[in-house]
Amino acid sequence: xxxxxxxxxxxxxxxxxxxxxxxxxxxxxxxxxxxxxxxxxxxxxxxxxxxxxxxxxxxxxxxxxxxxxxxxxxxxxxxxxxxxxxxxxxxxxxxxxxxxxxxxxxxxxxxxxxxxxxxxxxxxxxxxxxxxxxxxxxxxxxxxxxxxxxxxxxxxxxxxxxxxxxxxxxxxxxxxxxxxxxxxxxxxxxxxxxxxxxxxxxxxxxxxxxxxxxxxxxxxxxxxxxxxxxxxxxxxxxxxxxxxxxxxxxxxxxxxxxxxxxxxxxxxxxxxxxxxxxxxxxxxxxxxxxxxxxxxxxxxxxxxxxxxx
Amino acid sequence: xxxxxxxxxxxxxxxxxxxxxxxxxxxxxxxxxxxxxxxxxxxxxxxxxxxxxxxxxxxxxxxxxxxxxxxxxxxxxxxxxxxxxxxxxxxxxxxxxxxxxxxxxxxxxxxxxxxxxxxxxxxxxxxxxxxxxxxxxxxxxxxxxxxxxxxxxxxxxxxxxxxxxxxxxxxxxxxxxxxxxxxxxxxxxxxxxxxxxxxxxxxxxxxxxxxxxxxxxxxxxxxxxxxxxxxxxxxxxxxxxxxxxxxxxxxxxxxxxxxxxxxxxxxxxxxxxxxxxxxxxxxxxxxxxxxxxxxxxxxxxxxxxxxxxxxxxxxxxxxxxxxxxxxxxxxxxxxxxxxxxxxxxxxxxxxxxxxxxxxxxxxxxxxxxxxxxxxxxxxxxxxxxxxxxxxxxxxxxxxxxxxxxxxxxxxxxxxxxxxxxxxxxxxxxxxxxxxxxxxxxxxxxxxxxxxxxxxxxxxxxxxxxxxxxxxxxxxxxxxxxxxxxxxxxxxxxxxxxxxxxxxxxxxxxxxxxxxxxxxxxxxxxxxxxxxxxxxxxxxxxxxxxxxxxxxxxx
Numbered sequence: 001x002x003x004x005x006x007x008x009x010x011x012x013x014x015x016x017x018x019x020x021x022x023x024x025x026x027x028x029x030x031x032x033x034x035x036x037x038x039x040x041x042x043x044x045x046x047x048x049x050x051x052x053x054x055x056x057x058x059x060x061x062x063x064x065x066x067x068x069x070x071x072x073x074x075x076x077x078x079x080x081x082x083x084x085x086x087x088x089x090x091x092x093x094x095x096x097x098x099x100x101x102x103x104x105x106x107x108x109x110x111x112x113x114x115x116x117x118x119x120x121x122x123x124x125x126x127x128x129x130x131x132x133x134x135x136x137x138x139x140x141x142x143x144x145x146x147x148x149x150x151x152x153x154x155x156x157x158x159x160x161x162x163x164x165x166x167x168x169x170x171x172x173x174x175x176x177x178x179x180x181x182x183x184x185x186x187x188x189x190x191x192x193x194x195x196x197x198x199x200x201x202x203x204x205x206x207x208x209x210x211x212x213x214x215x216x217x218x219x220x221x222x223x224x225x226x227x228x229x230x231x232x233x234x235x236x237x238x239x240x241x242x243x244x245x246x247x248x249x250x251x252x253x254x255x256x257x258x259x260x261x262x263x264x265x266x267x268x269x270x271x272x273x274x275x276x277x278x279x280x281x282x283x284x285x286x287x288x289x290x291x292x293x294x295x296x297x298x299x300x301x302x303x304x305x306x307x308x309x
Numbered sequence: 310x311x312x313x314x315x316x317x318x319x320x321x322x323x324x325x326x327x328x329x330x331x332x333x334x335x336x337x338x339x340x341x342x343x344x345x346x347x348x349x350x351x352x353x354x355x356x357x358x359x360x361x362x363x364x365x366x367x368x369x370x371x372x373x374x375x376x377x378x379x380x381x382x383x384x385x386x387x388x389x390x391x392x393x394x395x396x397x398x399x400x401x402x403x404x405x406x407x408x409x410x411x412x413x414x415x416x417x418x419x420x421x422x423x424x425x426x427x428x429x430x431x432x433x434x435x436x437x438x439x440x441x442x443x444x445x446x447x448x449x450x451x452x453x454x455x456x457x458x459x460x461x462x463x464x465x466x467x468x469x470x471x472x473x474x475x476x477x478x479x480x481x482x483x484x485x486x487x488x489x490x491x492x493x494x495x496x497x498x499x500x501x502x503x504x505x506x507x508x509x510x511x512x513x514x515x516x517x518x519x520x521x522x523x524x525x526x527x528x529x530x531x532x533x534x535x536x537x538x539x540x541x542x543x544x545x546x547x548x549x550x551x552x553x554x555x556x557x558x559x560x561x562x563x564x565x566x567x568x569x570x571x572x573x574x575x576x577x578x579x580x581x582x583x584x585x586x587x588x589x590x591x592x593x594x595x596x597x598x599x600x601x602x603x604x605x606x607x608x609x610x611x612x613x614x615x616x617x618x619x620x621x622x623x624x625x626x627x628x629x630x631x632x633x634x635x636x637x638x639x640x641x642x643x644x645x646x647x648x649x650x651x652x653x654x655x656x657x658x659x660x661x662x663x664x665x666x667x668x669x670x671x672x673x674x675x676x677x678x679x680x681x682x683x684x685x686x687x688x689x690x691x692x693x694x695x696x697x698x699x700x701x702x703x704x705x706x707x708x709x710x711x712x713x714x715x716x717x718x719x720x721x722x723x724x725x726x727x728x729x730x731x732x733x734x735x736x737x738x739x740x741x742x743x744x745x746x747x748x749x750x751x752x753x754x755x756x757x758x759x760x761x762x763x764x765x766x767x768x769x770x771x772x773x774x775x776x777x778x779x780x781x782x783x784x785x786x787x788x789x790x791x792x793x794x795x796x797x798x799x800x801x802x803x804x805x806x807x808x809x810x811x812x813x814x815x816x817x818x819x820x821x822x823x824x825x826x827x828x829x830x831x832x833x834x835x836x837x838x839x840x841x842x843x844x845x846x847x848x849x850x851x852x853x854x855x856x857x858x859x860x861x862x863x
Contacts (some may be wrong), residue, residue, distance in 0.1 A: 031739025039738040042371035042448030045700070045753055046777025047743040055443040087366035088521075089502040099522055153560060161564040168564040169556065258556045258565075260522040271734045272366065 011290040016074075018286035022279040023073055027066060029273065034062055036273055037086055060086055073279070082283070083276030087269070092280040096262060100284065102172060103261035106253060107246045109177050110184035111239065117189035122196045122231065123223055127204055137197060144190030148249060152183040152256035170257030180253040184246050192235045192242070200231035229303060236303065240296035244289035343590045343835040349857035351542070356550045357837065357851055360562045360571035364555040367505035368516060368525070369492070371449030373756055373846055376487030380848035381527055381551065382423075383490025383510025386414060386433070387481050388537035389758050389845045393652030395481040398537035399428065399491060399511075400469075409476035409797060410459075416467040420535045422493035424509045428535075430463035435494040437461045437471070445501065452765050452778070453483040476797035478804060479761030482652075485845040486758065511535055513546045513852035525553040533852075540853055541839055547855035566832060572856075573833035573840055575849065579638040579708060589832040592840075593638075594847035596827035597651035598757030599766055600642040601709070603697070603822040604780035609745040611693055616676035618819035621695075621750075622662030623669035625719035627712075631825045634712035639828050645821035646763065646812040653760040653795075653808040661816045661823065669723045678724065686724035694726040695749040698742050701731035705752065712824070713752075745782050753780060754827050758845040760808040763792045767815065783820040 027033075034056035035048045057063040061072065076083055082092035125136025159179060160168045170176040203209065204227055212222050251263025262281050269277035365374040386400040400414040420428040440450040441458055457480075459472040473480075483489070496509040506519055513536065514527035528550040536543050554571065556562040559578040565571040566589065577585045585591050605612040605621065612618050628641040642648055644658040678686040678693050686693040699705050699713055713729055720727040732742055742748050755762055755778075769784040770776045788811055795807035815821055829847045833840050839853040 029735070029739075031736060031741045033739065035743075036735060036739035038446075038448050039740065040366075040372070042452060043373060043755070044448065044452070044778060045737045045740070045743060045751075045780070047740050047775070048777065049775055055446070059444070084502075085366075089367065089505040095521065098520075156560060156564065161560070161568065164568060167570060168561055168568045169554065169570050254522075256558055256561065258523075258554070258558065258561050260520065264522045264557075268364070268366070273735050273739065274366075 007294065014290055015283060015286050018282050019074070019077055019279055022282045023070055023275060026273055026275040026278055027069070033273055040272055082280040085274050085277045087272045087274045092276045095265060095277060096280055096284060099260055099262045099265050102259055103247065103250050103263060105177065106180055106250050106259065106261065107243065109181035110188065110246050111243055113181050113185035114188035114192055117185065118192035118196055118235065121193045122200050123228065126197050126200045140190040140193040140197065142190065143186045144194060146187045148183055148187065148252040149256065151186060152253055155179045155183055156256060170259040172260070180257045180259055183253045183256065184249065188242055188246065192238060195238060196231050196235045199234055200227055203227045203230045233300065233304060236296060236299050240292040243292035244285065247288045248285045342588055346835055346838055346857040349838055351547050351855040352858055353547050355548050355856045356552055357548050357573060357854060358552045358554065358571045360554050360556040360565050360574035362557060362562065362575050364522070368519065369504060369508045371447045371488055376846045377848045378525065379487040379490040380843065380850065381514045382508065382512040382516050383492060384512050384535050385487070385489045385491065386484045388539050388843065389482055389485040390539050391844060393482060393759065395485065396538040399535055409799065410473045412471045412480065414469045416469060417535055418467050420511050421532065422509050422511045423515045423530050424493050424495055426493050426495045428491060428511050429466045430469040432494050433469045433491055434461045434463050435497065436491050439497055447488060449488045478796050478799055479759035482759035482761065482845070487846055487848050514551060522555070524555065527551040527553060536852060542853055546852045548851065551851055572837045573831055575829065575831060577830050577832045579636040582636060582638045585832045590835055591830060591832045592842055593828055593830045594842045595640065595648065595650040596756045596829065596847055597648050598762045599755035600648040600826045601752055601754045601824045602645045603750040603752055603824065605820060605822065606745055606749050606782060607820060608782040610749045611695060612749055614676050615818060616672045617678065619662065620669040620672035620723070622819055622822045623665040623672065624723045624725065625716040626664035627716060627824060628664070630712045630715035634708045634715065635825070639825050642826045643823045644812060644816060645823035646815040647760055648826045650826065651760055653805045655809040655812045658812055658816045666723050673724060680724060684721070684724060685726045692726055693724060694728065696728050696730055697750045698730045698732050698748040699752045700734065700737045702734050743777060751780055752824065756827060756846055761796050763808065763811050764796050767792060781820045785814065788814045
């Protein structure tokens with residue numbers, strides 16, 4: 001019980017810190033927020049007069065002391081109110097609610113795809129002939145280093161535009177999800193694969209593997225049923241981090257494949273310094289990290305029942 | 310099991326890359342891709358899938374992205390055709406009083422907004438009052454008419470009277486822009502959030518649903534009866550609707566056209582321009598108004614000296630830099646005051662400040678900036694360092710940045726220590742670069758259907774009457790008077806002469822140095838006929854568009 005309460009408290013602290021940090025960074029950047037809103041709405045870059053700025057400052061409360069703006073903001077958060085977007089005029093909860101599902105699907109699809117690729121690589125290329133081994137670990141090293149934007153554009157140009165296997169616009173269909181998910185999954189798979197491979201090699205030298213083989217168990221079964229179970233633990237730990245990273249990194253795949261999602265909203269909001277939207281999305285991302293880490297704890301216990309709390 | 314299946318994608322990827330590498334060489338077919346459909350009779354039905362670029366935060370407002378969208382669901386009082394000619398739209402006729410302060414518009418009778426409320430003089434009055442109300446200000450409307458607007462009145466159902474504080478000849482041009490689309494007062498009364506997402510006009514299409522980050526679904530207005538005089542037909546649109554998609558990445562946008570996912574797209578990437586001309590119907594709109602220019606800071610730093618400003622103009626081959634960076638698709642605009650497509654543009658200034666490094670060097674010598682050992686000129690112990698600020702990102706494309714880098718290299722050769730500062734979107738809009746101590750030169754532009762924009766940009770920046778758009782901080786009473794006179798004369802010849810004089814002052818004084826014109830383009834598949842670009846802001850018009858039937862075989 002105590003540990004659950006501690007975890008929840010820890011999560012709340014993380015969320016509060018994320019909200020506070022975002023609020024002050026956005027509010028403290030050079031330049032004036034009311035000027036930004038007026039100029040952006042007319043494509044101008046000019047200095048605005050006090051008379052022009054007054055109604056905007058009043059509407060959004062920019063004329064109040066920063067501490068009070070912060071207090072109002074935290075007060076809203078406590079009651080589940082993320083505020084109203086300066087630019088889009090709509091409640092932030094509504095904007096995020098509209099956009100979050102496509103991002104969640106993309107993130108989960110990418111995570112699953114990354115795991116499938118990483119596991120196949122580990123199972124079939126570790127401790128094999130030199131050529132296979134080198135190809136497997138070479139692919140991991142290479143793909144882990146691929147930048148998302150570059151990979152996304154290559155996948156788009158090759159498989160959607162040139163070969164016409166996939167739609168150019170990702171859209172919301174399952175089929176349209178494949179390329180964006182691979183864009184995020186391939187580098188992550190390389191990373192997870194590298195971590196798993198090391199562990200997998202160590203495990204294959206363990207005595208219990210030798211005894212399993214001695215009992216006449218086939219090579220694939222040894223790998224699949226015994227070795228893998230031990231080898232995936234570090235990668236599971238990383239998945240908690242990866243889920244959050246995928247979620248916040250989804251923006252690149254969303255832009256390249258013209259998908260709906262919170263990533264695109266975050267970019268435009270950050271450009272406009274639309275504090276309520278940016279802070280709202282940061283909170284959601286922080287929340288995803290918290291949940292993902294709780295899930296990792298759980299997964300650990302399932303994979304390795306020896307772990308108790 | 311020995312053959313790892315996971316390597317297959319890698320092999321495919323490699324094969325695909327090879328394919329992509331030779332994919333660029335499509336055989337040139339030449340000819341007019343739309344020839345097979347020329348003269349086709351309009352067919353009803355179908356939904357146009359349109360791949361647009363940027364998505365605005367709201368569907369109405371003062372940004373050109375909003376003008377594009379407003380054109381689809383709202384009508385304006387008048388429309389502008391080439392050479393600045395004005396034709397009727399919601400207003401069938403108009404007259405102006407002798408003192409040019411009272412404009413009377415006669416409205417088309419029987420027009421209704423798509424929520425059923427009548428579009429009458431009272432509705433027009435509500436629109437003017439909403440645009441200029443500080444609480445719901447449209448900053449672009451304000452920039453055009455804020456200083457001139459006095460009051461508006463509904464004389465009767467179809468007669469609207471606009472009273473100005475002083476004569477304003479470009480009024481009708483200003484009103485022709487999408488920002489001035491007339492909206493339903495009933496809907497306006499519901500407040501900003503509703504009108505941000507669900508604005509209601511009397512236009513050929515109705516906003517059905519806006520899926521943020523994805524598209525706007527428009528359906529046709531079945532009762533449309535208020536097309537402008539320059540439309541190709543009156544009555545409802547031929548197509549059932551438009552899916553207005555936001556495809557920010559240019560590779561995706563062009564790919565969605567070639568793969569048939571879009572029927573028409575906005576802004577063809579310059580690298581695909583030649584290919585698009587062979588396969589699609591391509592139209593290019595050269596934006597009138599203020600071109601993309603360097604505004605030189607005339608009150609602080611080296612550019613306070615006119616000779617240095619002129620030397621800056623001669624120092625670099627701006628024409629070659631623009632043409633190579635934009636793959637010869639976007640035209641160079643040497644006239645720093647007005648774009649070549651603006652009515653009353655002065656052609657005589659097209660070649661202002663041609664590339665002449667010797668002249669640049671001579672002007673700098675004359676101004677007292679002397680060569681020293683390290684290639685950077687000096688005067689009184691100060692180096693000739695200039696900070697050129699440009700907005701990075703969507704406003705100023707990667708091609709624009711390339712042009713600037715070429716120019717920067719050439720500036721160095723005559724002894725300028727030119728620094729390029731890429732400003733983020735939020736920095737430029739938040740006013741970080743709006744004061745004399747924040748830059749030596751800045752690039753910006755202003756799309757406008759009238760030379761009257763000169764008043765917005767070049768009116769003096771005075772303490773009691775600040776003008777933040779004067780980004781050269783150039784105060785010249787003669788210039789302001791000249792523009793003001795031009796803005797208040799209705800005689801076309803006199804007006805043209807006055808605007809020409811104003812352009813000459815700006816160019817001779819080198820207060821702004823021309824670079825290129827903003828352009829927009831549309832590429833549509835050949836069977837989609839009669840999409841056109843209107844003339845005030847380059848708004849795409851789909852009211853006349855239709856899908857022609859293939860020549861008998863399908």
